[in-house]
Amino acid sequence: MAERTFPVHRDDRGELLVVESDELDFPVRRLFTVVGREGGGPRGGHRATCTELLVLVCGSATVRLGRLGGTAEVHVLEKPGDSVTIVSGDHVDYQLDGPRSVVAVLCDEPYRTPS
Helix, strand or coil: CCCEECCEEEECCEEEECCCHHHCCCCCCEEEEEECCCCCCEEEEEECCCCEEEEEEECCEEEEEECCCCCEEEEEECCCCEEEEECCCCEEEEEECCCCCEEEEEECCCCCCCC
16 A cells, blocks of 8 residues: 555665665655654654655564545555655654664655644
8 A cells, every 4th residue: 555666676685775866756855764663662753844665674564654634544564665746735644563663754845843
């Protein structure tokens, strides 16, 4: 149920996940990663202030988006490279399924301290 899946190249050395900037609908100004913890735990819990692309690096994640003017959407990211786009104004909640789950988040704006 992911929006799109980016290519993962596998060989005896491991996996290489590739996200090319020309495949994105926005310029990347910030990148951060989130690593799950034992027993999981909620992440997000806020309204997005910019466009974000959340890409599963490993493990699995469930992302719930409250779309402005629409209904809630649930996206299950199950394999490396699965992704979901979060637009400014969406309410974001997600769950990483344990300490082996990692997501990379690419954003079109730098971080700004909430006022």
